[in-house]
Amino acid sequence: MPDVTKTAAAVEDAVAPPSVDASAPVAKAEKARSLWGDAWVDLRRNPYFIVSSVLIALLLLISAWPTLFTSASPSAGDLVHHFLSKPELGSVGSPEWLGYDQQGRSVYARLIHGTRASVTVGIAVTAIVTILGGVMGMIAGYFGGVIDAFISRITDIFFGIPFLLGAMVILQSFTERTVWVVVFALAFLGWTQITRVMRGAVITVKQADYVHAAKALGAGTVRILFRHILPNAMAPVIVVATIALGGYISAEATLSFLGLGLAAPTVSWGVDISAGVAQIRVAPHVLLWPSIMLSLTVLAFIMLGEAVRNALDPKLR
């Protein structure tokens, strides 16, 4: 279906997918669907989407209520359990399931409790970056001219700074590095990516007939921006933001690994991986499990983003 002709109204009702209501007549689902409605139908059949959604739901559940999954404390260490004295593993879900680390702390409990740090960083950075970058991109794309040139040069400046290096410099200046400090550093450097995507999308959309029509009817700038342009320019931003979310989680872990992100006593996968490096030869499991969890989490968000992109791009269907 040609997405250029879709109207803002059609996009709005797509937020509630057409066939989600079980009592809806078949005829209703058969009528011409919007881009988003179409995408939703496509997504529900996509195994990548299903797998990644289940994984992400599970991760959110773990980070909200870690005690549902383990009763062991992530910071209680008993050297009786040191991995050299207790190499045998226990049953699934018990504290000794995945073994113990150097200080006799349960690797499984740390895995579960470390989820929150990664997920919080990922979601918070993405939220800030999408809102800030999105607004800047909309302003640049819609108004054009000097404002656009100014905002575009600012994004150019940020693009010139290597991401990891910039984050390292910012984080070094904080003596106490909490989750929110890491969020600040990543968001400060990351918003320009969304600005570029949004700007490009807005420039394409603002030439559409329905925008001219709305303008001719006397709609105000804010109304045109938020009711007509935003819903139609959002698709690429959502895709980029979802994929970037995985990248932010990976960046947090990388910074913690380098000793510039989160630090003990905060429980985080990056901190555990960094601690596990020292025992890589005698106890690889200390390093391995957080690495697997981290990779799975990043994978889940990238898979979700790609599934959404494929569903939204009619060319790929």
Add this chain to the structure above:
Amino acid sequence: MGRYVARRLLQMIPVFFGTTLLIFAMVHLLPGDPVLAMFGDKGADPATLAAKRHELGLDKPEWQQYLFYMRDMILHLDFGTQIRNGRPVTEVLGDAFPITLQLAVLAFAIELVFGIGLGIIGGLRAGRLADNLILIFTLLIISIPVFVLGYIIKMVFAFNLGWIAPNVSTEPVLSEMLAPAIVLGGLSLAYVARLTRTSMAENLRADYMRTAVAKGLPRRRVIGVHLMRNSMIPVVTFLGTDIGALMGGAVVTEFIFNIHGVGGVIAESISRREGSTLVGLVTILVIVYLVTSLLIDLLYAVLDPRIRYA
């Protein structure tokens, strides 16, 4: 063409100053005092500290420090002096840069050859087994953070199989750099493969492809010239911005394999608050980024004759 290049070069100037100013401000907002650090735990009397600060120009307001720094850099190619040992920054960078450049170039070559190779295989067989395997493989590579991949490779190939040395020696030879380069280039390799694949799969259906086949061109020419040339634009865009990114991202790889390149200098200057070293380093990376992005834009016109720069 000439006017376009001139305009792009002019546009680079504010970006160049903006980036250096931003990194300069970030570094100088760091708490801690490099002069105080010079004297260790014993400390020195305030007069000596003040004299040393004056000698290094650190007693001036920060905006003046920035202006002086930029003046020396542009007019004399002088990137300042390391506060701790008085070595010129250019000399420090001269030691570290070739090693990182070697690593980055090797990583770039790997990503170019294998990324585009896998992309072509996948793109030509879109939807079939080989394509799906490549998609899954690249998805996995993208999801595994660089430092995790680094340790997996180190664990398997250095500790279990004993094929490579776990750490790279101080005077690295090219063969030692292979494993670190694979780690460094792995992520980009996956992106290149996916970009190439998508772009080729899309262009396979283009009208000019049908025309080329219909007029009886050999398959090699159809794919090698008609398809490749049209499919390379997004790939070239990515590759262009990636050279700078590889050099900046080498920090982690160098840390894992104990390579004494730019990464080590960066880590050391951050912890010692060596502002001038950091700014000098980032400036070089910024220049690399700006120049490559200009070259990429000019390369578009070669790949797609419809693109003209008046």
